[in-house]
Amino acid sequence: MQPVNAAIIYYSATGTVHALAQAAAEGARKAGATVRLRKVAESAPPEAIAANPAWGRHLDDTRDIAVAGHDDLDWADVVLFGTPTRFGNPASQLRAFIETTGPLWFQGRLAGKVYSAFTASNTPHGGQESTLLALGNTFYHWGGVIVPPGYTDPVQFASGNPYGTSHVAGDGPPTDVILQAARHQARRAVDIAAALKAGRPVS
Numbered sequence: 754m755q756p757v758n759a760a761i762i763y764y765s766a767t768g769t770v771h772a773l774a775q776a777a778a779e780g781a782r783k784a785g786a787t788v789r790l791r792k793v794a795e796s797a798p799p800e801a802i803a804a805n806p807a808w809g810r811h812l813d814d815t816r817d818i819a820v821a822g823h824d825d826l827d828w829a830d831v832v833l834f835g836t837p838t839r840f841g842n843p844a845s846q847l848r849a850f851i852e853t854t855g856p857l858w859f860q861g862r863l864a865g866k867v868y869s870a871f872t873a874s875n876t877p878h879g880g881q882e883s884t885l886l887a888l889g890n891t892f893y894h895w896g897g898v899i900v901p902p903g904y905t906d907p908v909q910f911a912s913g914n915p916y917g918t919s920h921v922a923g924d925g926p927p928t929d930v931i932l933q934a935a936r937h938q939a940r941r942a943v944d945i946a947a948a949l950k951a952g953r954p955v956s
C-alpha cells in the first residue's frame with residue numbers, strides 16, 4: 754500500500770503552535786506517513802510584528818518552512834491544523850488560508866480526508882475547546898472524517914484535552930507531556946487514515 758500523506762498546516766506567531774506542529778509531524782512520521790509541515794502565510798502588519806520581538810524572531814526562525822498551498826491539501830490523506838486561540842477562535846491567518854479553499858471544496862476534493870486540530874491559549878480556560886470546535890465546523894462542511902485524540906492513550910489523561918492537543922502558553926513552552934500528546938494525536942489520525950486508504954478502491 755502507498756504510504757499515507759499527512760499535511761501539518763499551522764499558524765504560529767511566537768512559536769508555541771509551531772512546537773506542537775513539529776511534534777505532530779514527528780508522530781505522523783513515526784506512524785509511517787510521508788509528511789509535509791507547512792505554515793500559512795503571515796498577514797499581520799509589520800508594525801504589529803515589530804511591537805513584539807518574539808513574533809519577529811519566530812518569523813525569522815521559520816522562514817525556511819514552506820507556505821501551505823492547495824496542493825498540500827489535495828495531496829494529503831490526513832490534515833492536522835494548528836492554531837493559537839484568538840478570542841476563542843482560530844487565528845485569522847489560518848482562517849484566511851481555509852477561506853481560499855472554495856474551489857477544492859466545490860470539486861469535492863476536501864471530502865473523505867481525515868482532519869484533526871490542535872491549539873494553544875495563554876490561559877487554562879481561554880477558549881481552547883471553542884477554537885478546536887470552530888475548526889471542526891469547517892471539517893463538517895468539507896465532508897471530512899474528524900479524528901480527535903479522545904482518551905485513547907494514557908498521555909491523554911495527563912494532557913487532558915480529548916478535542917485536540919492544547920497547550921497553555923502562559924505556563925511556558927510546551928512540556929514533554931503536551932508534545933507527547935501531539936505525537937499521539939498525529940499517530941492516531943495517520944493510523945485511521947491508513948485504514949481508510951487501505952479500504953478504498955485505487956482511483
Ligand SMILES: Cc1cc2nc3c(=O)[nH]c(=O)nc-3n(C[C@H](O)[C@H](O)[C@H](O)COP(=O)(O)O)c2cc1C
Pocket residue numbers: 764765766767768769770771837838839840841842872873874875876877878879880922
Ligand atoms: C489577538 C489575540 C487574541 C488572543 N485571544 C486569546 C484567548 O481568547 N484566550 C487565551 O487564553 N489566549 C489568547 N491569546 C493568546 C494566544 O492564544 C497565545 O499567545 C498563543 O496561543 C501563543 O501561540 P503561538 O506562540 O504559537 O503564537 C490571544 C492572543 C492574541 C494576539
